[in-house]
Structures are given as C-alpha cells and as structure tokens.
Amino acid sequence: MREGVVVDELPDYVERVLEVAERIPAGRVMSYGDVAEYLGEGGPRQVGRAMALYGGGVPWWRVVRADGVLLAGSELRALEHYREEGTPLRERGGPAARDHVPRLDMRRARWDGG
DNA sequence: AGCTTGACCGACC
DNA sequence: TGGTCGGCCAAGC
Structure with a gap:
C-alpha cells in the first residue's frame, strides 16, 4: 500500500482550524485572528x-x-447564510442603504469559543 | 537568499 | 466612518 503516496490527509494545522470552524454555533462568528488565538x-x-x-x-x-x-x-452567498441563521448584521438605515452590502455586527456576533 | 503575495489585525489620523 | 501604515508569518517564485 505504499503507492498511496497521494495526499489524502490534510496538514495537521489545517485540520485543527477546520475543527474550530465546525464548532462555531449557527448565528455566531469568529475572526481569523480569534481562531488563531484560540x-x-x-x-x-x-x-x-x-x-x-x-x-x-x-x-x-x-x-x-x-x-x-x-x-x-x-x-x-455569505449574506444568505447570515439572514437564515439570524447572525447580527449592521444594516445601513438611511436612504444610502441602496445597493449596499451590510457588515457583521461583530460586537454581538463574535463567539469566544465556549 | 531575497522579494512578493495573501479569505489578516490594530493603531492612528 | 473610512483610509493608511506597519507588523505579521507562511508559501511561492
């Protein structure tokens, strides 16, 4: 079975990153820096x-x-998920809201990892 | 070995 | 509220 030199396994670090990503509850987010720190x-x-x-x-x-x-x-694509999960967004209230992609409300959406 | 490039971040203005 | 700047650290060339 030595032929199987193909990379069917991800780097260790990547696995850990993905693992953390999977733990984030719906409706919450973590920043890249948060994950690194975690x-x-x-x-x-x-x-x-x-x-x-x-x-x-x-x-x-x-x-x-x-x-x-x-x-x-x-x-x-992200926006659809956020709306569906009820992730806190900072919509723009005023008239200038036209054609404007909202941003996440990090104060409320941020998840500390449990 | 040196330089550029990223799904980045915080401080500053 | 928004733009720049320096620092960051691994990968590619």
Whole structure:
C-alpha cells in the first residue's frame, strides 16, 4: 500500500482550524485572528490560508474578518447564510442603504469559543 | 537568499 | 466612518 503516496490527509494545522470552524454555533462568528488565538498557534493569515484552500467543507461563512466585512467574492452567498441563521448584521438605515452590502455586527456576533 | 503575495489585525489620523 | 501604515508569518517564485 505504499503507492498511496497521494495526499489524502490534510496538514495537521489545517485540520485543527477546520475543527474550530465546525464548532462555531449557527448565528455566531469568529475572526481569523480569534481562531488563531484560540488554537494558540499560527496567525490570522495562516488561518485565512487554511480556509481559502480547504474550508469548502465547513461553515466557512462563520470565520470572518475582524472588522465584519463580508468575504470578498462571496458576499451574497455569505449574506444568505447570515439572514437564515439570524447572525447580527449592521444594516445601513438611511436612504444610502441602496445597493449596499451590510457588515457583521461583530460586537454581538463574535463567539469566544465556549 | 531575497522579494512578493495573501479569505489578516490594530493603531492612528 | 473610512483610509493608511506597519507588523505579521507562511508559501511561492
């Protein structure tokens, strides 16, 4: 069985990142930096890379930027999940709300990891 | 070995 | 409220 040199297993660090992502409850989020800090290893950028490459199988929309800006390129997909899960958003109230993608209300949506 | 590139962050203005 | 800047750290070239 030595032929199976194919990488059917993800790097250890990536596995841990995905594990944390899966623990985030619906309606809540963690920032990349939060996840890194929670793991006690790596940094926001490492978490970001892990999610970008392998995050497809987990609730990727629950791992977000610390400033609450929605994932570039997937704003609408993410937004649908947020509305469905009731994740706190900062909608823009005024007339200028037209064509404006909301941001997450990080104060309320942030999850500390239990 | 050096430089650029990211699903980033916090401080500052 | 929004933009810049420096720091961050691994990967790629």
